[in-house]
Amino acid sequence: MATVELTTDNFNDVVGGGGTxxxxxWAAWCGPCRQFAPVFDxxxxxxxxxxxGKVDTEAQTxxxxxxxxxxxxxxxxVRDGVVLYAEPGALPAPALEDLIGKVQAVDMDEVRAAVAAQxxxxx
Incomplete structure (x- = not known):
């Protein structure tokens, strides 16, 4: 699946829906962003x-x-509309694979219960 360009117009629809x-x-002038792009793709x-999804921080301030x-x-x-991870830094492919595995393994019923309790x- 190709990446989706996220904008203020479609962000909530894409990210707020179900699934992961x-x-x-990123930004075009950012060297680490350009290094991470092929790993992400x-x-x-x-x-x-x-x-x-990709957010061009220059166009989508x-x-x-x-x-x-x-x-x-x-x-x-984000999984089922809940942000599970947000960190700066370009991940190498193995670290991105590890993160994807961890996000997919999260018990969302537990997360929703914890959010409700808070x-x-x-x-």
Missing amino acids: VLVDF EASEKYGDITF QLAAAFGISSIPTLMA QTEAQ
Whole structure:
């Protein structure tokens, strides 16, 4: 599956839906971003059940600001609308594979219960 260009117009629809979405926040001038791009693209071909999206932080400044992106590349993993991972840095292929495995192994029922408990405590 090819990567999806994420914009303010489609971000919520793509990332807020069900399933797993990996988001790469990047910019054309960023050397580490250019190094990470082929790793990200290769993974997108391998994992057809995962949506791979890219946010050009220069073109989508509102999205970058909304997520507090201060270093790029930043990779974010979202599953069923819940952000499970968001860290800056270009991952080598084995580390990206490991992250994908961990995200897929998360028990989302436990995550939703923990989120609900935190929301109840905050009220």
